[in-house]
Amino acid sequence: xxxxxxxxxxxxxxxxxxxxxxxxxxxxxxxxxxxxxxxxxxxxxxxxxxxxxxxxxxxxxxxxxxxxxxxxxxxxxxxxxxxxxxxxxxxxxxxxxxxxxxxxxxxxxxxxxxxxx
Amino acid sequence: xxxxxxxxxxxxxxxxxxxxxxxxxxxxxxxxxxxxxxxxxxxxxxxxxxxxxxxxxxxxxxxxxxxxxxxxxxxxxxxxxxxxxxxxxxxxxxxxxxxxxxxxxxxxxxxxxxx
Numbered sequence: 381x382x383x384x385x386x387x388x389x390x391x392x393x394x395x396x397x398x399x400x401x402x403x404x405x406x407x408x409x410x411x412x413x414x415x416x417x418x419x420x421x422x423x424x425x426x427x428x429x430x431x432x433x434x435x436x437x438x439x440x441x442x443x444x445x446x447x448x449x450x451x452x453x454x455x456x457x458x459x460x461x462x463x464x465x466x467x468x469x470x471x472x473x474x475x476x477x478x479x480x481x482x483x484x485x486x487x488x489x490x491x492x493x494x495x496x497x
Numbered sequence: 498x499x500x501x502x503x504x505x506x507x508x509x510x511x512x513x514x515x516x517x518x519x520x521x522x523x524x525x526x527x528x529x530x531x532x533x534x535x536x537x538x539x540x541x542x543x544x545x546x547x548x549x550x551x552x553x554x555x556x557x558x559x560x561x562x563x564x565x566x567x568x569x570x571x572x573x574x575x576x577x578x579x580x581x582x583x584x585x586x587x588x589x590x591x592x593x594x595x596x597x598x599x600x601x602x603x604x605x606x607x608x609x610x611x612x
Contacts, residue, residue, distance in 0.1 A: 414600075423501075423587050423603035424540070469539060483599060487539035 382407040384472050384488035392494045397460055401491045403453040403470035411473040411483055415444050415455050418467045418490070427455070427468075457493075465495045500524050501604035503588050509610045512578060518607045520571040520588030528599070529571040531563060532587040534606070540587055546571060578611045585609075 384405045393399050405413070412431045416424035428437045428444040430453070437444050441464075443456045457464055470488040501522045510516050520529065528547050532540035545553035546565040560582075562574040571588055585606045591599040 416603075421585065421606070421608060423503075423589075423606045424601075425603070426600055429600055485542070485601075487541075489539055490537075492537075 382472070382474060382484070382486045384470055384486050386468075386470050386488040386491050388491060389489070390492040390494070392496060393460055395460060395462055395495050395497050398456065398458050399460060399493065400457075401455045401468050401470075401493070403455070403472075403488055405451050405453070405470070405472045405486070405488075407451075407472040407474045407486050409475050410448065410451075411475045413444075413446055413453050414471040414473070415442070415453075416469045416471060418469060420466070424469055460495045462495050462497060465493060467492050501588055501590055501602050503586075503604035503607050505607060506605065507608045507610075509612065510575065510578065511612050512580075514578075515574070515576045517575065518573040518586055518588075518609070520573075520604055521569055522590045522602070523569055524590065524592070524602065525568075526590035526592050526602070527568060528591045528593065529565065530589040530591075530601070531571070531573050532589065532603075534585045534587055544573075575609070578609075580611050583609055583611045 387402045414429045415427040418424040427439050427442050430437050430446045432448050441458045446453045467490040469490045472486050473483045504519045530545050531543040534540040542555050543557045544563045549565045560577045564572040587606045588604040589601045591601050
């Protein structure tokens with residue numbers, strides 16, 4: 381069964397500090413891994429998409445890593461800002477061979493990040 | 498700002514009402530999606546439209562009826578809902594219905610409350 385587990389469930393850090401969020405998955409066959417940021421009551425916004433061959437990808441202060449061998453990903457946030465307070469969702473895509481190669485996305489339950497001044 | 502527009506942002510309805518949620522995108526995407534998200538939970542896929550045809554229905558109750566009038570519009574018709582259907586309903590689109598690295602663009606969501 382495809383699963384995506386994220387840790388920690390919630391995290392509180394001081395403004396200006398760095399943090400790292402974790403994502404472990406058991407999705408197969410792997411296609412890509414995505415990180416989304418979701419503000420409360422709003423739609424998710426894509427931060428990064430990483431394919432099998434990509435180990436690191438950055439988007440401003442966000443840096444995602446992917447280890448396809450251990451099936452782990454992390455999202456590192458540098459110099460956190462109050463606006464970084466949100467839920468961060470890891471989503472892993474599998475190719476469904478039996479469904480014309482369509483993707484099937486498995487969502488993690490997210491990490492709730494709170495930045496305090 | 499998201500390029501997927503959802504209306505209304507908030508909707509309150511009774512269990513006997515009929516209402517609709519609307520979603521619009523003008524990015525030329527050929528796949529559109531409805532997700533349901535309960536508080537503190539990840540989005541759950543409800544329906545997928547590929548090239549304006551329903552391609553995936555994740556065993557959603559018939560009180561939810563999707564409609565794709567054209568490649569830019571996606572509706573979700575609601576009838577005889579239950580209080581447990583209260584949730585954030587998210588619309589999303591992607592450039593192509595299949596293949597890898599199809600980035601999903603989400604709308605802001607419609608917050609539905611069923612009384």
